[in-house]
Amino acid sequence: MSYVIEHIGISVSQPIEMASWYQRVLGFEVIFSGQNSEKAVVFICDAHKSVVLELGQIPNVAPLRNRTDHHLQFHIALKSEDPDSDSNHLIQNGAKFIEKCPVTRDGDYLIVVEDPWDNCIQLAKRAPGRNLLPNQSPP
Numbered sequence: 001m002s003y004v005i006e007h008i009g010i011s012v013s014q015p016i017e018m019a020s021w022y023q024r025v026l027g028f029e030v031i032f033s034g035q036n037s038e039k040a041v042v043f044i045c046d047a048h049k050s051v052v053l054e055l056g057q058i059p060n061v062a063p064l065r066n067r068t069d070h071h072l073q074f075h076i077a078l079k080s081e082d083p084d085s086d087s088n089h090l091i092q093n094g095a096k097f098i099e100k101c102p103v104t105r106d107g108d109y110l111i112v113v114e115d116p117w118d119n120c121i122q123l124a125k126r127a128p129g130r131n132l133l134p135n136q137s138p139p
Contacts, residue, residue, distance in 0.1 A: 005051075006052065007043065007051075007052035007053065007054050008051070008052070008053055008054070009053075009054035009056060010053060010054065010055055010056070010064050010074075010119070011056055011057070011058060011061045011062065011063050011064045012055045012056065012057060012063050012064065012065075012117055012119065013057060013063045013065075013117060014057065014117060015035075015040045015041060015042045015055035015056055015057050016033065016035065016040055016042060017117075018042075018055050018115065018116075018117050018119075019033065019042035019044050019055055021093070021094070021115065021116060022044055022053075022115075023044065024093075025089070025090065025093045025094075025095075026046075026078070026090075027047045028044045028045060028046055028047070028053075029044060029045050029047075029049070030042060030043070030044055031043045031044065031045055031052070038059050039056070039057055039058050039059060040056070040057045041054060041055065041056040041057070042054070042055045042056075043055075046078075053076070063117070064119070065117065065118040065119055071098055071099075071112050071114075071120035071122070074119075074120065075112065075119075075120035075121065075122045076119065076120070076121050076122070077121075077122040077123075077124050078121060078122070078123055078124065079124060079125075079126075080111075080123040080124060080125050081125060082125070083109055083110065083111040083123035083124070083125050084111065086111075086123050087111045087113050087123055090113050090115075090121065090123075091113065094115070094116040095113040095114060095115055095116065095121065096113060096114045097111075097113055098112040098113055098114055098120065099111075099112050100112075101122070105127065105130075106127065107126070107127025107128065107130065108124070108125065108126050108127055108130070109124075109125040110122055110123065110124050110125070111123045
């Protein structure tokens with residue numbers, strides 16, 4: 001049997017606000033949002049509608065960022081034709097620069113920033129003709 005990823009869930013401190021930032025700054029789409037006095041959850045998808053993230057605030061569950069101490073433990077990687085320009089755009093909108101990744105395959109260029117909630121975003125430009133999956137088109 002083989003499986004396809006339906007979504008990736010992330011415990012965050014402010015899912016409604018975070019989803020709004022991802023929508024405004026990254027062009028993501030909110031596909032579901034719900035909250036009550038105890039919890040909140042938002043499902044967002046990328047511009048190509050190929051990946052869904054669940055951002056959830058759940059009682060007694062610490063935000064993921066509170067349980068990690070390095071961006072390689074968990075990050076959201078976005079395709080980028082120009083990581084320098086894209087990181088500047090994110091920084092102008094409240095993100096924080098972390099690093100240019102020192103370990104990459106030849107021809108790849110990666111920059112890591114943190115969103116305003118300290119979740120890591122990696123901007124990835126792959127070498128010409130290189131995609132992680134054979135059916136992916138370049139950004």
